[in-house]
Amino acid sequence: MKSSEKVRSPCVSVCALDENDLCIGCHRTGDEILRWTRMTNEERRDVLHEVAKREEKVAL
Template identity: 50%
Template sequence: MNAPVTTPSAKASSPCTKVCVLDGPSGLCIGCGRTRDEIGLWGSLSEPRRRAIMAGLPTRLVEAGLAPTQAPA
């Protein structure tokens, strides 16, 4: 008898860079830009919500002074 074919579940998208340090003044992770609450809830968020948050992370990091700004081309 053949075993049923199963598809492995897709891994949730994540901006984690394995640099998990929260910046005191901003409350943001200096590696990914998420807040403590976002990090804690990440696995329970829908994929569209995770993608929406990830879209704003680069701007968050720049505005908090945690990432270098892009030099004009």
């Protein structure tokens, strides 16, 4: 990916927040979803790193 390209959203069009305010589709928090369009690429990468950790927990 070129550094000038925006980091794409992990949205999979399964949008529902669970009791912990996490989307059951993309594993972002409600706040992360709301702020996504205003985040820098670095912030988006940080969120995707957290999403990966959350996905691992769900898989266990």
